[in-house]
Structure formats: structure tokens, C-alpha cells
Amino acid sequence: MPVIHLTRRYAFPASHRLHSPHLSDAQNAETFGKCNNPHGHGHNYEVELTVGGEVEAITGRVIDLAALDALAEREFLAPFRYRDLNKEVEAFRTAVPTTENLGLEVDRRLRAEWPRSFPSGQPRLEKVRIRETERNICDVIDGNG
Amino acid sequence: MLISKKVEFSASHICRSPQLSDAENERIYGAASNPLGHGHNYEIEVAIEGEPDPITGMILDLKRLKEILEERVLRVYDHRLLNREVAPFDRIVPTVENIAIDIWNRLESKIEGAKLHSVRVYETDDLFAEYRGE
Numbered sequence: 604m605p606v607i608h609l610t611r612r613y614a615f616p617a618s619h620r621l622h623s624p625h626l627s628d629a630q631n632a633e634t635f636g637k638c639n640n641p642h643g644h645g646h647n648y649e650v651e652l653t654v655g656g657e658v659e660a661i662t663g664r665v666i667d668l669a670a671l672d673a674l675a676e677r678e679f680l681a682p683f684r685y686r687d688l689n690k691e692v693e694a695f696r697t698a699v700p701t702t703e704n705l706g707l708e709v710d711r712r713l714r715a716e717w718p719r720s721f722p723s724g725q726p727r728l729e730k731v732r733i734r735e736t737e738r739n740i741c742d743v744i745d746g747n748g
Numbered sequence: 749m750l751i752s753k754k755v756e757f758s759a760s761h762i763c764r765s766p767q768l769s770d771a772e773n774e775r776i777y778g779a780a781s782n783p784l785g786h787g788h789n790y791e792i793e794v795a796i797e798g799e800p801d802p803i804t805g806m807i808l809d810l811k812r813l814k815e816i817l818e819e820r821v822l823r824v825y826d827h828r829l830l831n832r833e834v835a836p837f838d839r840i841v842p843t844v845e846n847i848a849i850d851i852w853n854r855l856e857s858k859i860e861g862a863k864l865h866s867v868r869v870y871e872t873d874d875l876f877a878e879y880r881g882e
Contacts, residue, residue, distance in 0.1 A: 606882045607845040612874040658849070661767050662776055663841035665877070669778060 604657035607665045608729065611652050613675050615684040618645035619700040622689075643687060649734040650679065650709060656726025666726050674720045678712040702741040706733045710743040750865055751807050752795045755817050757826040759834075760787035761842040777841075785829060791870040792821065792851060798862035808862040820854045844871040848879040856881065 620643040621635035631639045638644070652675065656665050686692060688700040698704045710731040717728060731743040762785040763777035773781040780786065794817065798807040828834055830842040840846050848869040856864050870876040 605849050605879060607848060608878040608880070609845060610876050610878070658843075658845045660840075661765050663763075663765070663843035663846040664776065665845050667776065668875075669775065 604660065606655060607658050608653055608655045609665050609726075610730075611654075611668070611671060611675075613650045613652070613680055614647060615650075615680050616645055616647050617683050617686050617688050618643045619688040619695070620644070621699055621701060623699050624697075643689070646735050648683070648705070650675070651730075651732040651734075652713070652728065653730035653732070654726040655729045666721070670720050674713065674716060678716055679709045702733050702735040702739055705735075706731055706741045706743040709733065710746055714746055749799060749807060750795045750797050751810070752793050753810055753813050753817065754791060754793045755814070755822060756789060756791050757822050758787060758789050759825050759828050759830050760785045761830040761837070762786075763841055763843060765841050785831070788871050790825075790847070792817070793866075793868040793870075794851075794855065795865040795868075796859060796862045797865040808859065813859075816855065816858050820858055821851055824854070844869050844875060844877040845879075847871075848877040852879045852881055 620640065621638040622631050622641075623634070626634060652671070654666050654671070658665050682692060688695045688705070690696075692700075692708075694708045695704070698708075710728075713728055713731065718724070729745060732740060734740045761780075762783060763780040764773045764783060768776065794813070796808050796813065800807055824834055830837045830847070832838070834842075834850075836850060837846070848867050851869065852864065852867045855867065864881065866878050866880045868876055868878040
């Protein structure tokens with residue numbers, strides 16, 4: 604059967620602050636610039652999930668979209684939507700919520716639950732793309748950052 | 749090297765399989781299973797692979813590619829009810845996945861002097877399928 608790469612886009616607004624406890628205030632200000640503002644700031648994040656696999660003959664689908672939407676809602680939309688990522692998401696109490704780390708966190712959460720949502724192992728999660736803004740985009744490909 | 753061209757068409761479709769029960773169709777396709785159909789403004793991005801000709805600097809004449817797209821795809825798909833008016837959707841469900849595969853099949857042998865690399869079909873801004881002939 605033909606292999607299709609299907610991409611689904613989701614969005615959530617959230618706030619964050621880029622600040623590392625391993626750096627001095629001066630180093631943080633220099634490294635992260637205005638993103639280091641102590642009061643934080645927000646973005647309309649977009650997440651694009653690309654899955655790949657064979658098209659099922661009867662349904663014409665490569666994935667159960669309702670199952671993918673439910674997984675996305677549970678794993679990152681509900682936990683991140685309208686949240687202060689630094690204060691309200693456990694992973695970002697230690698890691699800086701950069702676009703890179705946010706991509707890795709979304710990828711990690713999805714991969715941990717993937718077998719439960721898609722027990723056949725099909726389709727594969729091929730890519731997690733995070734757009735922090737139209738100009739700042741990070742891809743996690745095949746779970747390898 | 750790749751070069752892409754984007755074109756649009758509007759069409760209606762019904763996502764229901766006669767091999768599934770009403771309940772299964774509604775679960776799998778959601779609102780798209782409405783038996784009366786609904787429409788989208790589809791976008792197609794076609795990527796062509798090749799090397800630029802040393803004289804023209806082009807992989808493929810994009811005017812020619814546009815003609816091929818109009819003749820092979822848009823004339824067939826635009827402002828149609830896909831399930832009733834476009835084969836093979838009398839037999840298979842016109843999901844965005846199957847539309848990408850069908851457009852590939854309509855184009856592949858018609859691209860001369862270059863190779864079709866991928867066909868990407870956007871059903872909405874939030875959902876697209878890409879087929880690379882694999």
C-alpha cells in the first residue's frame with residue numbers, strides 16, 4: 604500500500620521566560636535578551652505533527668485522526684494552553700522553555716503514549732514541528748531532536 | 749534540486765465507506781461523514797526534482813507544468829463532487845491521503861525531462877497529506 608506523510612496542525616497560547624539557574628543575571632540577560640524579562644511573555648505556539656504510514660484500504664486513512672486529536676489534547680494542548688510554562692509544567696522547572704526544549708518535551712510526551720493510542724505501531728510519528736512565531740521554528744525529527 | 753508549484757481547486761466530498769457501519773463512519777470521519785457532503789478550498793503543492801538546464805536555467809518550464817496541472821488535475825477536480833464525478837472516488841473514499849495519491853498517479857507519467865518528487869495536498873490550513881510515490 605502507498606505510504607503517506609500526513610501533517611496535522613494544532614495551536615495553543617502560553618507564556619514563558621527564558622532564564623537558566625546555571626547562569627548569572629547578567630549572563631541570562633546577555634544570552635536570552637528580551638526573552639529574559641522577569642515578568643515573562645507569551646506566544647501563539649503552533650505544533651505540526653507529521654505521521655507516516657500505509658493508507659488503510661477501507662478507510663483511506665493513514666491514521667485515526669480522532670485518536671491523534673485526543674492524544675494531542677491530553678498530552679500537550681490541555682496541559683500547556685494558557686499556562687505559564689516555567690511555573691506550571693514540571694519539565695520547565697529545570698529546563699529552559701526554549702522552542703527546542705518545548706519540541707523535545709512534546710515529542711517525549713507523544714512517544715510515551717503513542718503505543719497506547721496506536722497499538723499496531725502504525726503510523727510512525729515522523730516529525731514534531733514547533734512554531735514559536737512565524738520566524739522561529741524548531742523540528743524534532745524521528746525523536747532525535 | 750527541487751522546484752515547487754502551487755495551485756488551488758475547490759471541490760466537495762463525502763467521507764463515508766459503504767464497507768463500514770454508520771456508527772463507524774461517524775467515529776472515523778466525524779463531521780466529514782455527512783452523507784450530503786461538504787467542500788474545501790484545496791491547495792496542491794507539486795515538487796519537481798531535476799537539474800537546471802544550462803541554457804534556460806530551469807528544471808522544467810513552469811508554464812508547461814501549469815498546463816499539465818490544469819489539464820490533468822484542475823479540469824478534473826475543480827468544482828466537482830469528488831465521490832460522483834472523479835474516478836477512482838466512486839470506489840475509494842476521497843480522503844486527503846487518497847487525493848494526494850490520485851493526483852500523483854495523474855501527473856507522474858506526464859512530467860517530461862524531470863522527475864515528480866512529491867505531491868502535497870492541503871485540505872485545510874490544519875491538515876495536509878504528502879505522497880512521494882513510495
